[in-house]
Amino acid sequence: MKEAVEIGRNPSAGPDLPDLMARVARGDHEAFAALYDVVAGPVLGVVRGVLRDRAQSEEVAQEVLVEVWRTAARYRPERGSVLNWVLVLTHQRAVDRVRSVEASTAREHKAALLDRTPAFDEVTEQVEARLEREQVRRCLRTLTELQRQSVTLAYYRGLTYREVAELLATPLGTVKTRLRDGLIRLRDCLGVTV
Amino acid sequence: MTAADLHTLTGAYALHALDDDERERFERHAAACADCAREVRELSAAAARLGLAVTVSPDPALKDQVMRRITTVRQEPPRTVSPGELRTVGARRRRPSRWALAAALAAAAALGGTAVWQHERAQDAQNAQEQARRAERRADQVAAVLTAPDARSRTTELPGGASGTVVVSRSRDRAVFVASRMAKPPGGKVYQLWFDEAGTMRSAGLMDPGRGTGAVLMEGPVDGASGMGITVEPAGGSRSPTSAPVALMGLPA
Ligand SMILES: [Zn+2]
Numbered sequence: 001m002k003e004a005v006e007i008g009r010n011p012s013a014g015p016d017l018p019d020l021m022a023r024v025a026r027g028d029h030e031a032f033a034a035l036y037d038v039v040a041g042p043v044l045g046v047v048r049g050v051l052r053d054r055a056q057s058e059e060v061a062q063e064v065l066v067e068v069w070r071t072a073a074r075y076r077p078e079r080g081s082v083l084n085w086v087l088v089l090t091h092q093r094a095v096d097r098v099r100s101v102e103a104s105t106a107r108e109h110k111a112a113l114l115d116r117t118p119a120f121d122e123v124t125e126q127v128e129a130r131l132e133r134e135q136v137r138r139c140l141r142t143l144t145e146l147q148r149q150s151v152t153l154a155y156y157r158g159l160t161y162r163e164v165a166e167l168l169a170t171p172l173g174t175v176k177t178r179l180r181d182g183l184i185r186l187r188d189c190l191g192v193t194v
Numbered sequence: 195m196t197a198a199d200l201h202t203l204t205g206a207y208a209l210h211a212l213d214d215d216e217r218e219r220f221e222r223h224a225a226a227c228a229d230c231a232r233e234v235r236e237l238s239a240a241a242a243r244l245g246l247a248v249t250v251s252p253d254p255a256l257k258d259q260v261m262r263r264i265t266t267v268r269q270e271p272p273r274t275v276s277p278g279e280l281r282t283v284g285a286r287r288r289r290p291s292r293w294a295l296a297a298a299l300a301a302a303a304a305l306g307g308t309a310v311w312q313h314e315r316a317q318d319a320q321n322a323q324e325q326a327r328r329a330e331r332r333a334d335q336v337a338a339v340l341t342a343p344d345a346r347s348r349t350t351e352l353p354g355g356a357s358g359t360v361v362v363s364r365s366r367d368r369a370v371f372v373a374s375r376m377a378k379p380p381g382g383k384v385y386q387l388w389f390d391e392a393g394t395m396r397s398a399g400l401m402d403p404g405r406g407t408g409a410v411l412m413e414g415p416v417d418g419a420s421g422m423g424i425t426v427e428p429a430g431g432s433r434s435p436t437s438a439p440v441a442l443m444g445l446p447a
Contacts, residue, residue, distance in 0.1 A: 151209065
């Protein structure tokens, strides 16, 4: 599969990520430093989107990056790109953290979180990868309003589909379906292949 | 929840939007449903693009902290083959290749009737007679694996012009590793064989450091192992791998 980060850029400019990963898995610190330069920005961006809090985001991003080092040998090139692997891990850890925080804080805090309607523009305010951002924005506009709301609440806010359904006052089954067909539309628009 | 309902959870799963028990149920389903597994890979990749779109510029101090921390973090043992380092040939053969059988038979001939070699810790063998009996039993077991109706083999090129073939019989739940022209391990070291079970390396015994060609019965059942590896370990072997593998290969399906 193509490395998503190379979309809109000169593919030969970027390092060969699977090769870097293989070297990282063998304990190569220099290779990890090069991998860090590619993935740290997206990792921190995803964590910050979900957690909002800057200090906590840095802490979780650091945990994720160390986990990438520790578990590099688990990466399987045939299952997808390096960036995909790192970002799936990142999103999982960010979501784990936000849910553990919610579980340990008062109900009203959770209500406040659910109350804040996410806006994609707000989340992407600080992005550097403008081409990538523009392409994703364009493709998100091809989704129906309910698909777009469901997908962005789940991804950028780390909500479960039950929470999404509660927030949007929409039946569970509908949200489940919208998450799936929304992502399918996004996949097709972005030309994602695995 | 019906299977039809589970199929529709691919999107929620890719977005980490399922509850714990739903996630487990879906993972069990996707393990056996190729359509869902493929769709999850595609939708996860699409979701990752949402992540790429919110890239930020981390504080340079973060890199310093991370680079410092990894110097104290022990990595998990490798389980994947790095591209270019090893080339798997003859993957997914339905029967042992003629080459594998020929190599095993040649090894047997070279050993003058003893079809196998196996490194033996001195204390394991009480006396010469016992040792001979064990060798014979292992020879029988090796032959049983190589000739089992469901034997499957896979050959991998190893560094330095050597090669290794693993032959697995699922019905017997045993595996044989056939080495060809493997270099001697460094002084005081041995080659140790491992079963790779979901990323956990389980020792499958040691190879005779004096012989680079021959068939060795891997110790223990194949069980849930999906791959095998070879590492260089101190004499006597290790409880878990202590060095980067000389070879890693998937077991034949
Ligand atoms: Zn399915």
